[in-house]
Amino acid sequence: MDLVEFQGKQLFGRNGVPVPPPGTACRTVEEAVAAAEGYLGGGADAVMVKAQVKTGGRGKAGGVKYAPSIDAVREHAEAIIGLDIKGHTVNVVYIEPASDIAEEYYLSVMHDRVNKGHLVICSKEGGVEIEEVNRTNPEAVVKRQLTPNETADGLPLETARAIIDEARFPDDVAADAADLLVALFDAYRNEDATLAEINPLIKTGSAPGADPSGAGRVIALDAKVTLDGNAAFRHDGYDEWKIDGIDADDPLEAEAKSKGIQYVKLDGSVGVLGNGAGLVMATLDVVAQNGGRAANFLDVGGGASADAMAESLGLVLKDPAVKSVFINIFGGITRGEEVANGIIEATERLGEFPQKLVVRLDGTNAEEGRRILNEADLPSVVAAATMQEAATTAVQLASEA
Amino acid sequence: MSIFIDENTKVVVQGIGSQGTFHAKRNQDYGTKVVAGVHPKKGGTTWEGLDVPVFGTVEEAVTETGANTSMVMVPAPFTKDAILEAHAAGVQTIVAITEGVPVHDMTEVYDTVVRRGGARLLGPNCPGLISPGKSNVGIIPADIPTAGNVGLVSRSGTLTYQIMHELAQAGIGISTCVGIGGDPVIGTQFLDVIQAFASDPDTHAIAFVGEIGGAEEQLAGKWIRDNIPDTPVVGYIAGFEAPEGKQMGHAGAIVKEGGEGGESAAEKKEILESYGIAVAMNPSEAAQLMIDRLGR
Numbered sequence: 001m002d003l004v005e006f007q008g009k010q011l012f013g014r015n016g017v018p019v020p021p022p023g024t025a026c027r028t029v030e031e032a033v034a035a036a037e038g039y040l041g042g043g044a045d046a047v048m049v050k051a052q053v054k055t056g057g058r059g060k061a062g063g064v065k066y067a068p069s070i071d072a073v074r075e076h077a078e079a080i081i082g083l084d085i086k087g088h089t090v091n092v093v094y095i096e097p098a099s100d101i102a103e104e105y106y107l108s109v110m111h112d113r114v115n116k117g118h119l120v121i122c123s124k125e126g127g128v129e130i131e132e133v134n135r136t137n138p139e140a141v142v143k144r145q146l147t148p149n150e151t152a153d154g155l156p157l158e159t160a161r162a163i164i165d166e167a168r169f170p171d172d173v174a175a176d177a178a179d180l181l182v183a184l185f186d187a188y189r190n191e192d193a194t195l196a197e198i199n200p201l202i203k204t205g206s207a208p209g210a211d212p213s214g215a216g217r218v219i220a221l222d223a224k225v226t227l228d229g230n231a232a233f234r235h236d237g238y239d240e241w242k243i244d245g246i247d248a249d250d251p252l253e254a255e256a257k258s259k260g261i262q263y264v265k266l267d268g269s270v271g272v273l274g275n276g277a278g279l280v281m282a283t284l285d286v287v288a289q290n291g292g293r294a295a296n297f298l299d300v301g302g303g304a305s306a307d308a309m310a311e312s313l314g315l316v317l318k319d320p321a322v323k324s325v326f327i328n329i330f331g332g333i334t335r336g337e338e339v340a341n342g343i344i345e346a347t348e349r350l351g352e353f354p355q356k357l358v359v360r361l362d363g364t365n366a367e368e369g370r371r372i373l374n375e376a377d378l379p380s381v382v383a384a385a386t387m388q389e390a391a392t393t394a395v396q397l398a399s400e401a
Numbered sequence: 402m403s404i405f406i407d408e409n410t411k412v413v414v415q416g417i418g419s420q421g422t423f424h425a426k427r428n429q430d431y432g433t434k435v436v437a438g439v440h441p442k443k444g445g446t447t448w449e450g451l452d453v454p455v456f457g458t459v460e461e462a463v464t465e466t467g468a469n470t471s472m473v474m475v476p477a478p479f480t481k482d483a484i485l486e487a488h489a490a491g492v493q494t495i496v497a498i499t500e501g502v503p504v505h506d507m508t509e510v511y512d513t514v515v516r517r518g519g520a521r522l523l524g525p526n527c528p529g530l531i532s533p534g535k536s537n538v539g540i541i542p543a544d545i546p547t548a549g550n551v552g553l554v555s556r557s558g559t560l561t562y563q564i565m566h567e568l569a570q571a572g573i574g575i576s577t578c579v580g581i582g583g584d585p586v587i588g589t590q591f592l593d594v595i596q597a598f599a600s601d602p603d604t605h606a607i608a609f610v611g612e613i614g615g616a617e618e619q620l621a622g623k624w625i626r627d628n629i630p631d632t633p634v635v636g637y638i639a640g641f642e643a644p645e646g647k648q649m650g651h652a653g654a655i656v657k658e659g660g661e662g663g664e665s666a667a668e669k670k671e672i673l674e675s676y677g678i679a680v681a682m683n684p685s686e687a688a689q690l691m692i693d694r695l696g697r
Binding site: 234 | 506544
């Protein structure tokens with residue numbers, strides 16, 4: 001689960017990571033203007049208007065603007081709200097007093113999949129993409145792997161200091177940066193994050209009125225946080241971060257999530273559902289190899305009961321892009337005849353729909369299952385024996401529909 | 402022979418609820434020596450349906466029954482402690498079926514149990530493993546495979562069953578089929594399983610089924626090229642059509658946006674092929690490649 005910037009800053013703040021004074025999340029130009037009037041009237045020289053979307057490269061896309069006047073705030077908010085950034089529509093802008101930036105650094109803590117531990121990345125070259133710094137100036141990027149054993153009581157301050165020293169942060173900010181890194185690691189671990197990234201981490205400048213807290217401080221000017229959905233059970237379901245329409249998920253993905261169905265919206269016309277994530281991924285591949293494109297990924301899970309099947313199939317059919325459906329089931333412990341009966345019951349419950357369902361049943365008692373499907377003689381169901389055959393049929397049906 | 406489990410495997414089951422009971426019973430019916438269940442509040446009772454004792458702790462189960470393998474089927478919030486308990490009790494092979502374990506829990510478990518503890522941990526979020534004719538620990542449907550000489554290792558359940566099924570229909574049997582699991586942090590990697598297959602005299606060929614995300618397939622492929630270039634090896638990577646940044650069902654099946662590369666199916670295929678390993682475009686083709694390699 002990804003957080004947007006202002007949520008990430010809240011999360012950082014409560015774990016002791018210094019952040020700018022809080023701003024305001026706004027959904028309309030009027031709200032943005034009202035918030036900005038408060039800050040500008042309260043002594044701030046300028047405010048930032050920042051798109052709140054769950055993707056990087058906001059600045060390049062025109063989603064982050066400096067606004068020294070109310071007119072500028074209005075102009076930028078109008079341009080940014082509704083802007084499309086890499087397929088994410090901006091619904092919320094964050095208005096915050098502009099910080100005076102003296103220097104920009106980079107700092108992150110993330111789960112390290114390769115080494116099964118934690119990874120700290122640190123650079124005094126911040127404010128640009130860290131991958132870019134890594135390419136052009138790799139010696140400026142310090143990477144430190146850590147095992148859970150080394151960090152049983154958090155990140156030791158001496159380790160944090162060593163990392164900051166190695167990255168050659170200026171002397172006047174090194175101690176504060178090390179303290180901040182310790183707090184960032186706490187945020188990462190306490191909140192079950194898999195990524196906690198600050199880019200840029202800044203040293204504040206001395207422009208009058210720019211930052212009420214003064215110059216020479218090290219603060220997180222941005223925040224990119226990914227939380228581990230599997231850990232939601234110990235964080236009240238992460239409900240505090242679920243705010244409607246912040247960065248709209250696909251509506252069908254949102255519905256699937258609320259029903260606990262593993263669903264990903266894709267951009268083709270063949271609806272796909274199957275049992276098992278790997279098998280469904282393979283199904284997408286076979287559809288593409290036969291000249292079609294899948295409209296979605298959907299894993300109905302182990303049992304493929306009538307209930308699960310009806311709910312999943314209903315979801316797939318809601319997508320207007322779906323012209324045919326490929327149901328790919330491998331009968332294991334759940335036998336072919338049970339799966340076939342589940343599909344029959346599901347289609348009966350869903351009533352009439354225009355799309356054909358190409359059902360490919362394999363595995364335990366698959367022949368019996370196919371016999372049951374054929375005898376039921378459902379107008380919407382086409383039975384197939386192999387993945388290949390089913391894919392060819394489903395792709396053809398989609399192109400004819 | 403086989404790897405990790407065989408006729409000497411004695412299983413203690415942690416998590417004896419309805420799912421645990423259902424699958425443990427299936428394992429027992431197959432001939433697996435399921436010797437005990439563990440439940441903190443039901444120690445001293447008998448596990449109904451399986452007719453084996455229930456102990457309050459894994460330690461007691463090990464002492465009383467000689468269990469050498471644990472199957473973990475407790476809910477995700479308790480999985481970390483269950484695995485650590487099994488490890489502390491000296492269980493050498495731990496098979497964690499549970500799905501949805503937090504990454505930070507598994508990172509800690511991996512460090513304690515595998516990296517520093519040296520135990521064999523399979524999963525979590527895995528279907529378990531089967532050595533046909535000898536032992537079945539987990540949820541793999543036992544009636545699909547026959548005993549034979551192909552070692553099969555996979556990150557996916559049903560996809561593995563599919564390939565096993567097609568091999569069985571062609572008369573090709575399995576030495577051991579290992580489901581390593583679909584999470585980002587798992588106890589046993591492709592490489593570990595392939596190394597074990599390489600030293601198993603009864604495994605003559607290897608099929609491995611990977612998917613998008615991570616780079617474990619490449620590590621295994623490189624080792625195969627450098628160490629067992631003459632063993633028939635066939636691979637398949639699921640998820641050629643998966644978009645970047647989207648998690649495809651399994652927690653670990655995600656191509657990181659703006660990552661360092663090597664996580665997509667196409668990249669993995671290309672790298673594996675550069676190591677001389679045949680990589681299929683779909684599961685049926687993988688089975689067919691193996692059938693062809695073995696001249697059936």
